[in-house]
Amino acid sequence: MTERDDPVTITLAGIARLAGVGRAAVSNWRRRNADFPVPVGGTDASPQFSLDDIESWLRLHGKVDESTGGWERLWPRIEDLGDRERMGFVVAESGLRLAGTPRGDGRVDVELTDTEQGLVAEVLRLAQPDSGRAGFRILLERWLSTHVRQVTTTPRPLADTMVEIAAELRDGAEIRHVVDPACGVGNLLESAARRWEERGDLRLTAVDSDPVSARLTLARLTLEHPAARIAVRTADTLREDPVLDRPADVVLCNPPSNERDWGHAELATDRRWQHGQPPRTESELAWVQHILSVLGEGGVAVVLLPPAVASRRAGRRIRAALLRSGLVRGVVALPTGAAPPYGVGLHLWMLSTPGRPSSESSVLFVDAADCRTTSSGTRGTVIDWDSVRDRTVSALRGATVRRTAVVPVVDLIGDETDLTPARQVPAEAAATAVDLGRGWAGLDSALLALRDSGAVLRPLGVANGPTEPLDVSIAELEQSAAVALAAGVAAPAEEVRRGTRPDGAVEVVVAVPSAEPSGEVQWVDFDAAQLLERAGEAVLTAFGDVVVVGTAFGFDAWVETDAPRLLGQHLYRVRVDGNLLDPFFLAACLRVRANARRAGTHASTASRIDVRRLRVLRLPVEEQRQLGELHRQLVKFEQAVEDVGSVGRQLGGTLAALLADGRLRRP
Incomplete structure (x- = not known):
């Protein structure tokens, strides 16, 4: 060269x-x-x-x-x-x-x-x-x-989700061999190694047609997981069908999609097409049958596929054959943006070798397309991966979960054999007259609270102040012992629980709010939280602490009134000396957006905020307390405005649903 x-x-x-x-x-x-x-x-x-x-x-x-x-x-x-x-x-x-x-x-x-x-x-x-x-x-x-346009990768949250689903499908059975027949740069196998390597004697097998990707996968897994037994091969999986040393316990795969030149003609008599030769336009079903061919007894697979694979007419016969054989355990519809192509809501197919009555008689459908967190920030929406995992795993364990359904195989096989979750999951309950009455009552209550809160603030005027008010940074306050700053950390995953928080448990506060229904939060046992704090692995709040979000996206500051709570990453606890600072006044100063712009990098909405650079107005403590009380009233006003908007949207949705059903009438 x-x-x-x-x-x-x-x-x-x-x-x-x-x-x-x-x-x-x-x-x-x-x-x-x-x-x-x-x-x-x-x-x-x-x-x-x-x-x-x-x-x-x-x-x-x-x-x-x-x-x-x-x-x-x-x-x-x-x-x-x-x-x-x-x-x-x-x-x-x-x-x-x-x-x-x-x-x-x-x-x-x-x-x-x-x-x-x-x-x-x-x-x-x-x-x-x-x-x-x-x-x-x-x-x-x-x-x-x-080379982002030339290399497609599986995002780590999605890879971790696929691994967790595979672990649940195995139902406690030993996992010693994990295979990815289209490995890319090894994201799926790296997640699998993090999940199962400690069990010992884990074997990872990767195949990819791109020699660079295969070489990078080999280097990555060898460096990151030296205890695992790693085999990486460069091969065209469909055309060459590389022979594995032993059958797979788990297959994780994000195969190429919408391929036409995958070997349709030359592989016409291939032994892997046990459920029908895939049409030229159904390369994904060729991958599905290859994956099933490498599974051992009791083996499971989680495969990322485009949504069209579940409904295209050309693949109907193969889908029906897979269902009759009891190989399809379930299909999960992911939110849009889970992985490339980001504009499409992809599906996860859960497959397993036959042998369980449940897998032979019914299929689980999970519609997780709504598992998103909506924010008023410029980033719009992000995927709530915890909700995707919890909804899927809970449904696999037999729990009754919203937007899921278990459908008998006999009801699925027909003219279309459509495996799209949205078409199998029952629709939400229809709106009723009771819902309409509750909606109007809720709006009246929210408007009344807003009016009362606004009445307290409306008389306030604007006083003349100095052109350049004196202020002080958090760093300077920290040096003078007026405040003590502590950065939140991610709690150990094995200690965190999710769902309705029991009495006495400690809520985990995260920088990105959860999209779970009301009452569904992350929490840690109180004794465990105290042990973690003493070990330096957690930061707990007390009443009167000020909490600051340390990112430009979602930046905020508030006074803790629901303590104790455990702070996650990108959150900071500011503990104040009450003789020198009023916490409500401090929160009022810190949460101003202009303050965040001065203390941030401004590179993007994901840029960090240097909390120590945030500024606080320098005032006597008595005046601070007066302004702090006004801040409490301002917080109530903002909450009332938010409640009016939330209740109004719910009422509008109820009215729209009744109108669409033709059940809305004038008196």
Whole structure:
């Protein structure tokens, strides 16, 4: 391979990452410093600079962030290889070398150029202070983000959900062999290893037709999970049908979809088509039958498929045959945006080998498309993965769960054999006259509360104040012992429960609110919460503490009145000295959006807020208490406004439902 003599280049965004600042800061450096390097390529809108020149300039002006600069300086040199495969092979070889895998050990070996070998050596040098796992993750993430249009991955929350569903399907049976026949970069197997590796003797088998993806999967699993027995093969799974060392206990797969050239003609007599030869347009059903062919006795599979697979007429006969054989345990409809393509609500098919009466006689349908958290922030909605997992697992355990249904196989087989959950799950109960009456009563009550709250605030006026009021930062208050700051942490998963919180249990507060029905929360046993706090693994609130959300999305601050509660990640507890600060006044100052903008990075709605940079007005404590009381009234007013909106939307929905049913009449 030809070695390149052109200079390694870097963009403005890359310079910002290298220096640990925002892109706006780099633009300011470029505008204000005459000695800032000139572009060597790119366009006016997206200029490119020589990496060597930029590094020299940053060192000269003392602007290099040494804590992360090593990896950020290395990545442009890897990216300069200019080829997806060569970049991927360098990252993979680095991971294998960090894991201690010798070259020429019988696995797929890739010849690297001298330049590429030098990059691998630089990775090993940078990783010397630790195990190298963090550095490999950085490089893999950068490779994936650079080639996001060419590489499809399974998001980690979805991968973890598929693993949890598979564990429930196994119903406590031992899991020693997990297979992914279309592994990509190994997200599903990595989640499986985290879930089951501690049981010992776990075998992971991965197959992918892309040699770069297969190599990266091998490096990733070898480095992250050295105790597992790992086998990665490069093969076209459908055409070559690679033979496994032993049948699979669990198969997790996100196969390619909407393929036409998958081998339909040459595989016409393949032994795997036990339930019918898949039509050319049904490559997904070819994958389903391949997956079933590698399952051992009692084996289970969770497969991510497009929604059309459940209803396309061309696949009706195969779906019917799968149902008759008792192989389909259930179908889960996921919210839109769960995985690429993000504009489609994908399905999870739950499969198992025959042998259980329940799987032979009925199919579970779970419509989790509504498991979303809606926010007034600019990010709109996000998927509530806890709700998806809980709804599915609870239904598998036989619990009565909303938007789920168990349908006999005999009722599914027909002209369409449609396995779409939304068409099998019963519709919500129809609106009644009682619902309408409750809606109007609720609206009247909410409007009355809003009027009373507004009457308290309406007489308030605006006083003249100093043009530049004196204020103080949380950091300064912390130094003077007026406040004590503690950052929330994620509670250990094994201690967290979900559902209706029992008396005496401690609620877990999260930065992104849950979409569960009222009363359904995360909670931890009180004694366990206290033990976690003493061990430094949890942060508990007390009455009067101020809680601050440490992200721009959902930023808020409030005074704890329902303590004790356990704070999750991105939440901060500010404990005040009551002789120096009024907590309600403090919360009023902290929650102002302008305060968050000054203390944040402004890069996006997901940017962090440096809580210590938030400002508080400097006032005598007596005046603080007066303003703090006004803040309490303001909170009541805001809650009343929110209640009116919520009750109004519910009432509007009831009226619309009655109108659509033709049951709405004038008196």
